[in-house]
Amino acid sequence: MSRMKRLSSVLVAFTMVSAVAVGAVGSVSSSASPKTATAAPGSQWTKSHPFKVGFIYVGAPSDAGWTHAQDVGRLAVQSYFGGRVQTMFKEDVPEGPQCTQVITQLVNAGANIIFATSYGYQPELVAAAKKYPNVLFEQATGTTVSKTLSEYYGAGEDGDFLSGMAAGAASKTGKIGFVVPYAIPECIREVDAFTMGAQLMNPKATVKIVWTNTWFAPATERTAAEALVSAGVDVLGDGQDSPTTGQVAEAHGLKWTGYDSNQESFAPKAWLTATTYNWGPYYIMEVKAAMDGTWKSHFWYGSLADHFVVMAPFGPSVTQATRKAILAKEAAIIKGTFDPFTGPITEQNGTVGVKAGVTLSVMQKYSLSWFVKGVIGNPKG
Amino acid sequence: MNSNIVIAVLVSAIGFGTPLVLAGLGELLAERSGVLNLGVEGMMLMGAVTAFFVSQKTHGPTALVLLLAVLASMVAGSAMALIHAVLSITIRVNQIVSGLAVTIFAGIIGLSSYLGQVWNIGGVAGHHQFNGIDLFGLQNLPIVGPIIFSEDAFVYASWVLVLAVLYYLYRTRPGLYLRAVGENPAAADAMGINVTAYRYVHTLIGGALAGLGGAYFTLALAPIWTDGLTAGFGWIAIALVIFAFWRPDLLVLGAYLFGIFSALGPTLETRGITVLPSEFYSALPFLMTVIALAAASTSWANRRVGTPASLGIPYTREEG
Numbered sequence: 001m002s003r004m005k006r007l008s009s010v011l012v013a014f015t016m017v018s019a020v021a022v023g024a025v026g027s028v029s030s031s032a033s034p035k036t037a038t039a040a041p042g043s044q045w046t047k048s049h050p051f052k053v054g055f056i057y058v059g060a061p062s063d064a065g066w067t068h069a070q071d072v073g074r075l076a077v078q079s080y081f082g083g084r085v086q087t088m089f090k091e092d093v094p095e096g097p098q099c100t101q102v103i104t105q106l107v108n109a110g111a112n113i114i115f116a117t118s119y120g121y122q123p124e125l126v127a128a129a130k131k132y133p134n135v136l137f138e139q140a141t142g143t144t145v146s147k148t149l150s151e152y153y154g155a156g157e158d159g160d161f162l163s164g165m166a167a168g169a170a171s172k173t174g175k176i177g178f179v180v181p182y183a184i185p186e187c188i189r190e191v192d193a194f195t196m197g198a199q200l201m202n203p204k205a206t207v208k209i210v211w212t213n214t215w216f217a218p219a220t221e222r223t224a225a226e227a228l229v230s231a232g233v234d235v236l237g238d239g240q241d242s243p244t245t246g247q248v249a250e251a252h253g254l255k256w257t258g259y260d261s262n263q264e265s266f267a268p269k270a271w272l273t274a275t276t277y278n279w280g281p282y283y284i285m286e287v288k289a290a291m292d293g294t295w296k297s298h299f300w301y302g303s304l305a306d307h308f309v310v311m312a313p314f315g316p317s318v319t320q321a322t323r324k325a326i327l328a329k330e331a332a333i334i335k336g337t338f339d340p341f342t343g344p345i346t347e348q349n350g351t352v353g354v355k356a357g358v359t360l361s362v363m364q365k366y367s368l369s370w371f372v373k374g375v376i377g378n379p380k381g
Numbered sequence: 382m383n384s385n386i387v388i389a390v391l392v393s394a395i396g397f398g399t400p401l402v403l404a405g406l407g408e409l410l411a412e413r414s415g416v417l418n419l420g421v422e423g424m425m426l427m428g429a430v431t432a433f434f435v436s437q438k439t440h441g442p443t444a445l446v447l448l449l450a451v452l453a454s455m456v457a458g459s460a461m462a463l464i465h466a467v468l469s470i471t472i473r474v475n476q477i478v479s480g481l482a483v484t485i486f487a488g489i490i491g492l493s494s495y496l497g498q499v500w501n502i503g504g505v506a507g508h509h510q511f512n513g514i515d516l517f518g519l520q521n522l523p524i525v526g527p528i529i530f531s532e533d534a535f536v537y538a539s540w541v542l543v544l545a546v547l548y549y550l551y552r553t554r555p556g557l558y559l560r561a562v563g564e565n566p567a568a569a570d571a572m573g574i575n576v577t578a579y580r581y582v583h584t585l586i587g588g589a590l591a592g593l594g595g596a597y598f599t600l601a602l603a604p605i606w607t608d609g610l611t612a613g614f615g616w617i618a619i620a621l622v623i624f625a626f627w628r629p630d631l632l633v634l635g636a637y638l639f640g641i642f643s644a645l646g647p648t649l650e651t652r653g654i655t656v657l658p659s660e661f662y663s664a665l666p667f668l669m670t671v672i673a674l675a676a677a678s679t680s681w682a683n684r685r686v687g688t689p690a691s692l693g694i695p696y697t698r699e700e701g
Contacts, residue, residue, distance in 0.1 A: 060494065060608035062503020092489055092608055177651070183659075210647040211659035217612045218603030219400075220663070223393050224647045230389030231651035243506075244603040251512070265506040266605070378655045 164197025458592020
C-alpha cells in the first residue's frame with residue numbers, strides 16, 4: 001500500500017528532525033538615539049539607528065539553567081544601554097547546520113554583533129565570520145579566534161571544584177553521581193574539577209558519571225539521574241541545562257549540586273550550591289567596545305576574581321565547617337594561590353596526568369580529554 | 382534504592398513510557414476512526430504548558446490543584462485536536478498537512494511557548510506534583526514493590542485507561558462501530574452510524590489524552606515548564622501506534638520497551654558496562670522508531686496488521 005509507505009516516510013523524516021526547530025526572533029525594540037563615535041572595525045553601524053545585538057540560544061530562557069543565565073545577560077545589556085541598543089535573540093537553535101540559517105536571519109535583521117552561546121555552533125560561526133566580514137561574532141565556550149570572531153567563557157571548573165567540595169562533604173558513602181551532557185573537554189574538565197573538589201573533603205570519594213548526549217531534555221536527564229540513584233550514589237551533581245537532576249535528588253532524599261543558575265527553589269532540601277555564570281558585565285563590555293570602535297577579537301576567560309563565575313548561595317544542609325573550607329579555597333583561587341589543575345594529578349588509569357608543581361594552562365584545560373582518578377565512567381562517551 | 386539492574390531499568394522505563402502510553406492511546410483511538418493526527422507533539426506541549434499554568438496559579442489542596450491541572454491539560458489538548466478535526470473531517474484537507482500544521486502552530490516555537498511567556502511560568506519550580514503512592518501498602522515487596530506498587534497516580538490511571546480502551550474497542554457496541562468507521566466508513570454510514578460524529582469524538586479524545594501525556598511531564602516527570610520539553614515524545618507516540626499494530630495491549634508493551642531502551646544505556650553505564658558508546662543508547666529509541674516504521678510499511682506488514690483501511694482518507698458520503 002503506497003499510502004502507508006508515504007505516511008511512514010513522512011513519519012521517519014519527522015522523527016529524525018523532531019528535536020529540531022529554529023527559534024523565533026524575540027526582539028526588544030527601542031527608539032534610536034544617534035551618538036557620534038567611530039564604527040568598530042568590521043562593523044557597519046552608522047549610528048543613525050540603534051546598535052543591534054543578536055543572541056543565539058541553544059535552549060529557551062525558561063530552562064532555569066544555562067540559557068536563563070544568558071538571557072539575564074542580554075537583559076543587562078538592554079537595560080544598560082537603553083534605547084541606544086536593540087537586542088534580539090533566537091531560542092531553541094540546534095547545534096549544527098541550522099545555526100547558519102539563524103545567523104543569516106540575524107544578519108539580515110541588521111545585527112552588528114552576534115553572541116552565539118553554545119560550543120556546538122563553532123563550525124558555523126567560523127564560516128559566518130568569513131562570509132559576513134562587517135558583522136562581529138562572539139562565541140561562548142569555543143576556541144577559534146579570528147579577526148572578527150571572539151571566544152569567551154570563564155573558569156567554571158574553579159566553581160565546579162568548590163561544588164565538588166560541597167558534594168564530597170555531604171556524601172556519607174563517598175559515592176557521588178554526576179549527570180554529564182557531552183563527552184567534550186568543557187564537560188570533562190567540569191567532572192574532573194568536581195571530583196578533585198570532592199576528594200579534598202573525602203579522599204575516598206568517587207564520582208560515577210552518565211552521559212546524556214543532550215544539553216537539555218528533562219526526560220533523558222531524569223533517566224540518567226535515576227540510573228545513578230539506583231547504582232547507590234547519595235549525592236548528585238550535574239552539568240545539564242535543566243534542574244531535573246535536582247528534582248530526582250529531592251524525591252530520593254539525596255543532596256545535589258546544580259549548575260548555571262541558582263536552582264535552589266527546584267530542590268530546596270537537596271540543594272548544596274552551584275557554579276553560576278554572570279554574563280551581563282561581559283556582554284556590556286563587548287557591546288560598548290563594538291559601539292566605540294575599540295572592539296578587538298580575543299580569547300576571554302572570566303573567573304571567580306572578576307565575578308564572571310559566581311558560587312550560588314549554600315543550601316541549609318551545608319555545615320559551617322564545610323562553608324568555611326569552601327570559602328577559604330575560593331579566596332585562594334581568587335588570590336591566585338590555588339588552581340584545581342595544579343599537579344600532581346593522577347589520571348583515571350593511574351598514570352600521571354599533571355606533574356607535581358605544574359599547572360595546566362587555559363588552552364590545556366580546553367583540550368582536556370581524560371578523567372582524573374576517582375571518576376567512574378568512560379571519558380570517550 | 383533498587384540496585385538490581387533489571388528493577389532499576391524497569392522502574393525508569395515506566396516513568397519514561399507513561400506519557401507515550403497516554404498520548405499513544407489517544408492517537409490509537411483517533412486512527413481507529415480513520416483520522417491520522419500528526420499534531421500529537423503540539424497537543425502534548427499545549428497540555429504540558431496548560432497543566433503547569435493551572436498547577437502554579439491555582440491555590441488549594443494539592444489533590445484538587447492537580448486534578449484541575451489534569452483536566453485543563455485535557456481541554457487544551459482537545460482544543461488543538463478540534464482544529465485538526467475541523468480541518469480534516471469537515472473541510473477534508475489532507476490529514477498529514479493538517480496534523481503537521483497543529484504541531485507547528487502549537488509546538489516548540491508556537492502557541493505553547495508563547496503561552497509559557499505570557500503566563501510567565503517558565504523556569505520556575507513547580508508548586509505541586511504527583512508523587513509515588515504506596516499502593517495497598519505493598520511498596521516494600523521484593524521486585525514488584527518498586528515496579529508496580531509505588532508508582533504515581535498518573536501511571537495507575539494510564540493502566541486503567543489501557544484496560545478501558547481494550548474493553549471499549551473489543552467488547553462494546555460503540556467500540557465495534559468505531560472499528561467499522563475506521564475500516565469502511567461508507568458501510569458504517571449505511572448502517573446508520575454517524576461517521577462524522579465518531580471521528581470528531583475520537584479525535585478530541587485523542588487530543589485530551591495527548592494533553593494528559595504532556596501534563597505528565599510538567600506534573601510528574603520533571604515539574605518545570607520550558608519550551609519544547611516533550612522533546613519528540615509526540616512523534617514516538619505516533620510511531621508506537623503503528624508499531625503496536627493499532628492494538629492497545631501491544632501499545633503499552635511498546636511504550637515500556639522504548640522506556641527500557643532509553644534507561645538501558647545509563648543504567649549499564651552506572652554499572653561499569655560500556656560496551657557501546659552512550660550516543661548509541663541515546664539514539665536507540667529513535668532508531669527503533671525508524672525501524673518500526675520501515676517494517677510497518679512493508680507489504681507483508683500491511684497484509685498482516687490491522688491498519689484501519691480508511692486511515693488518512695477524509696470521508697465523503699456518495700450521494701445517490
